Amino acid sequence: MTTQLDFARASFAADLANYGDSPAILSANGSLTYRELADRVTAMARRLGPVRRLVALAAANDLDSLVAYLAALVAGHPLILLPEDKPAALDSIVAAYDPDVVLRPGGGSTALEERRPGTLHELHPDLALLLSTSGSTGSPKLVRLSHKNLQANAESIAEYLRIGAGDRAMTTLPMSYCYGLSVINSHLLRGAGLVLTELSVVDPCFWDLFRHHGATSFAAVPYTFELLERVGFADMALPGLRYVTQAGGRLAPDKVRSYAELGRRNGWDLFVMYGQTEATARMAYLPPELATTVPGAIGIPVPGGDFRIDPVPGLEDGELVYTGPNVMLGYAERPGDLAAGRTVAELRTGDLARRHPTGVYEVVGRRSRFVKIVGLRVDLGQVERILADLGVQAASAGTDEGLVVAVEGDHDTRLLGKVLAQGLGLPRTALEIHAVEHLPRLGTGKLDYPAVLALRRPAAGPAGTAGPTGAAGPTGAAVNGAGNVRTIFAETLECTDVGGDDTFVSLGGDSLSYVAASVRLEQVLGHLPADWHVTPVRDLEPRPRSVPRRKIRRFFAPLETGIVLRAAAIVCIVGTHVGLFSWQGTAHVLMAVAGYNFARFQVAGARLPRLRRQLTSLARVVIPSMAFIAVAYLVTDRYSLANILLLNAIIGPEAVTTQWHFWFVEVLVYILVAMTALLAIPWAGRAERRFPLLFPLALTGVGLLTRFELVDPGVPNTAPALWLFALGWAIARTRNVGQRCAVSVLAVLTVPGFFENATREGTLLAGLLLLIWLRSIPVPRGLRGLTVMLASASLYAYLVHWLVYPPLAPVSPALAVAASLAAGVAYWALSMRVMGMVSRWRIARAGTSAGHRAGAAA
Template sequence: MTHHPEQFPGTAPVSFVRDLAVHGDRTALITAGGELSYRDLAARVSAAARRLGPRRRLVLLAGANTVDSLVAYLAALAGGHPLLLVPGGSPGTLRSMIGAYDPDVVIRPVDGRWPVEERHAAPAHELHPDLALLLSTSGSTGSPKLVRLSHGNLQSNAESIARYLDIRATDRAATTLPLHYCYGLSVVNSHLLSGAGLVLTDLSVADTCFWDLFRDSRATTFAAVPYTFDLLDRVGFAHMRLPHLRYLTQAGGRLAPDRVARYAALGRRDGWDLFVMYGQTEATARMAYLPPELAESRPEAIGVPVPGGSFRLRPLPGLPGDDSAGDTGELVYTGPNVMLGYAETPADLARGRTTRELRTGDIARRAPDGLYEVVGRHSRFAKILGLRIDPQQVEAVLGRHGVDAFCAGSDDGLAVAVTAGTDPGRVRRLVADECGLPPRAVHVRAYPELPRLATGKPDYRAVRALVPAPGGNTAERGGPAERRPSARREPARPADLCALYAEILDRDDVTEDSSFTGLGGDSLSYVEMSVRLEEALGRLPGDWHTRSIRELTAAAPAPRRAGRRRALETGVALRAVAIVLIAGSHIPLFLVQGGAHILLGVAGYNFARFHLTAAARPERVRRLGRSMAYIAVPSVVWITGAVLFADGYDPENILLLNSVVGTHEGRQEWHYWFVESLLYILVLLAAVLAVPALDRAERRFPFGFPLALTALALVTRYNLPGFDLRAPHLTALVVFWLFALGWAAARAGTAGQRLLLTAVVLATVPGLFPAGDGQALRTAVAMTGLTLLIWVRNLPSLGPLNRVAGLLAHSSLYIYLTHFQVYPLLKEHSALLALIASLAVGVAYATVVTHLTRRLPALLRRRGWPAPPPGGKSRESGEIEGSGQPRPLGPGTGTGRPEASTPVAA
């Protein structure tokens, strides 16, 4: 056997440490301060191993994501010294472990240096030759109970992980998890074994500097625990450009299946893989993984055993889920990475292998497709009032109702911790109904943040400790007033915003972690929501619709005094102004045309914001189809009345086919060209997004895709094929490029991209309209509106003006539909009165349509018909999508309130 120069005879080598120098000048470590090659790393490890001395001793290391800490870790392995690895940021844990195990050597940071503290010149304990590493078990940081791992455990698990992840020498992994955590340590081991690079950092994924380092170092992967995905959602990970990202790994606890599927779809869109993994410290890290190609279709599974490992299911009679077929039971793992055993005192360090297989404590089933699924936790079962309760299943049930919770059981009752803003009474009723427990046995308490360990895992001990004893009622009421977030008088309380979201979106599952887009909000509800939120919070951030309620309230400025200046979103302002210009010019009270063409750009802008989410392709197409129906149906109803009771319209107007088969003999036939063009464009885009390759292209190139469509649309903008077009500027073929421009404007993230779109506007809008008086102004109006859409996200405004603009923008589709029949009745008497009446009738029609829309599901159910689907699971946020009924995209549908906008357009 070949030993590392500092390896003690009789101890097994860890090959990936011994072979560091084999990788030569390849980059091993990347930090904010520079890079270190494998050759230099090997030299530093060898020097550090020599400093540990000639006798094999127990070394305690304060783990940290630094070069010095990593070198000390590798040096101990290289020299064969058993290493006790503890959290470097926990002085209490350091003191506890030093007191419990009396290590011979302690390495921890002192004034920026990492000295080797000699506590015993000779080993104070007998150390088994196979012992390489001691780690705390999950959830037991600071406890004297440790997992004993061998050199062979570390080597075999690193090899197994490197194999199924296909880690390459060109990969570079960012250290998003601490070194003392077995998952974070496995990332280090597997990448060093493969000659890959490590981007060594302790920055959080919530830190902008982390992503700067990630891009600059051309990192290809990072590891995530479930809580990491909360942070990724908050920082807008779905919209980041990470050109070198190759795969993302997840472990450290169960990730909700809908979120697994959503991130797998996101990876498919952007060209990277998601590996969902399952493991425990007792297995050195990993026991199973889900092949990434199955993550979308089987997100609830943990997958298959890692290479070299195997599972069996130990029968557990009497437990829920047990069946005679033998495909459900406690999951038991066997493999070369199974620990030697536990240590609870220094005397245990002399023991050899005491564990041959690992009983995980998880209840699992083997599905017909061969994948394993964890369905419960044996060790977490509680017997409450004679009933066996699985807290993990309770968490899953609450998750399906939109409640994020940690549950823990005891003999006295079931403890449920939820986030602030959640109704404890509702949670208690849900749990009691699901478990068959009396409500008095379910203790619910809300906290600003769910209790977690340093690793991000749930802190179930804290859940048990913090929930009051049975018989108390403070938990059910939400705790003492001084501990309830809602007890303080604040400018905007999360509970108030939850109620506002529930009202406007017609939802009963709103929580503080809900976002507007995650709840299925679209342009129909966008206007009212933005106006009402702006009143409650003050100035809104540009991406408010993707932020959670919790984030919005946390970032809200102090309340404004009445009459002080507010902001109005440019899209909302353009819709309000455009519909007034359209109606006023048709009367004519004035002649300022171009508003309808601005609305087409706004329609494309809203389409990108509310329909091109991270939802799966079929769900995208379904939502778009529902939105088209909610534009077409009210339009057809009104136009049918116009054909029957007014002059100048033909049956093809009812079918929205005038621009295709109409006789084109009268001006009135073209009144509804905007609705026709909008629907034709949406039908085309639904067909485009239904094609998997094009759907993937749009997700991967969010700006380039609409820019390419804009370029293609210029072919018909200039009618290069030579179609016989009676009114080119009113035809979908010609004006589609405006919709694509608005789409691209929503995706433009840099000044260069906005400059490019501005150049396109300046070059292509002139010449669109037929020559004649007022067409120069029409061109200028359209160019100004589109340029504002590209560059300006908010305009200065006042509260009352916001409410009026919101009302008009929300109702803009209906004003457009109805004003053609309203203003002729009054224009000869008063053009201004005709305009006011046109706006009022459109608002009234919007109110009627929205009222019927909201009542439709209940009416259908009463008549025994299937109600319209409320929407599926949002693949963007993991929350329920849709608002109870489909909502349009365009120029405006609504309630009589300044609700939300148009189907797509307005």
């Protein structure tokens, strides 16, 4: 298959068919020959098309992901490779680079989201692959790799590991990680087999699969060896095992020696390796025969590569510099960088190194303050900044074996440890927190980092245990003003663990909490970024801006359209019910806004976390509604037990009576329950991910059957509910002008004729079109705070106004409206406080239980 441009071939992907019927892929579900794999790659390449485009792939260790990766290489499409289990990272990269195609494998097929037929980008002919640097998944900074880089590194690895057609490697690492990807590339190059699995080495099924397919090797990071010790690896009978590779951070020399000796006894070799994403994967390896004599060394350069050590002023050891055909083209931090060719000729590793008398190289430290723990690059300065944001003075030090942090004063070290572990993405046992009276300092007043490192506990036990959380409130921070992004999310969502990869949605944000979060976020950032709710926290952190303030912004401030619609709707609903004025149709606009927010906050993510988030959000609607209706039932004679249980729309009278006052809440709850149940079905969840716009449009079609009375909904007086909810969902999924036009046409065709009142229909249609076409609406600055408050309290004002306005309306309709809205705000504030207290209690209880379990385990 040819493309518009000629490019250097990566033969490990292009020449698969040359290995014929040799087994290429083996798994628990069967096997695939090289010829069959080549056929699938060719078919996928055809789906990607002949026009060279930027492709983003959310990859797992499965056949669909592998085929998609190889097809992009074969067809010449530059590929951004990301982990499938971190949707926030994918959303962040999609927002930053605007790929032409997004691939989401799963369920035996690959969903291809073609965002445009051609490309918006200028793509350099050499560009083949873009990978996140170690530990920075989701960051817009990517490593640009060429086909030559990939091919050269695969060849050098295959050479020193002596990979042959009879070898079979277990995929113990994600293919989105350069180390895991290098295993795939080097084995395909030599016609060897890949045993595809996402099982962990602690799973007995992993080893059953290993033996069943006669695997000969597996790759490991330092943490893997801790897991191997738990499962009794040393005593396993693995006659086919030929070698084990280790990279992703420094393995302690004593462990290197121990596993090298174990391998000698059991007939396999240990290859310690050294690399960075910027060098495609590997730069050095330690020959197995030297693993017991120089176990702390990184070894010798891979075939085709070379090292030199450049002096560093003021230091005894110099910086390790690598050259070779596998050195990246350069970095990309924005779409315009994709047009660049080679911008670096060599790789300055940032590691301080020396050459051992035996000729091997040893890394003795970092030129910058970075350590690499369990394969993740940790900035020690960032550790101190995170704690400073929490009002904690700290000094951090560490090695590739773990992180040691000293905090000044009397602090809950268990809570801080949990916050840091979550924020950095580290195992809790890789982190030690020590409370000291004063941070250790040198005579010059500078922090004494060797003294901090000396605080490390003996290696006899875990580095700490997670303890109770929530004692200091959300994050324990005391930040002036609006606070930073982490503080905003922590306080708005009542959570203690806000990491750099977290998003508003992944932390449990929903339509009831996004109003306050969005307003505070805009105060900090000066604007509200598109898709902020699915953008990782680290990418939302404020950056210096020099944009002149437009004159109109002195008098007006933009608010999200959904916020303005919610505030306007509740005023119209209450005002109409009181009789101050008559403006109908806004309740139906709110139903569409509910669908819009459901799509934004409740649909993304893996199935079980998404289900938990949806149920939590549902509880935030159900509990305060039932509580208030129970009070209304006790103090009036207008309601029934069915109202309390939110069942009136199902079993209540068909005639519209006072018992129908809460129809909106009841029907919204029914739809939320139905959508939650639907998306919990695996095939439905996959369909939604594969067809993010078509899926809600199909639901809209189902809803239109009741809208046009072709099907009896079974719930009286609720025909528009599903139609409008699904239409709002579809609006949230529109990504370009064409899609917005299509949804607008659907609204224009379906709204007229629904009401007998043309003004009411116009209100509904206008609300839908505003939601489709405007991201924000300017409101007078003096009304901004009031608008936000009313939008936040809209559900609560809808509930309470039925009891507040009747005695006041005869005196003053305006007073009745104002009192109803004020009561709604008060009930909202009370409910938020109660739910916050419950949330903190649950977090504290869970943290205490975790601490007890960890302590018992220790």
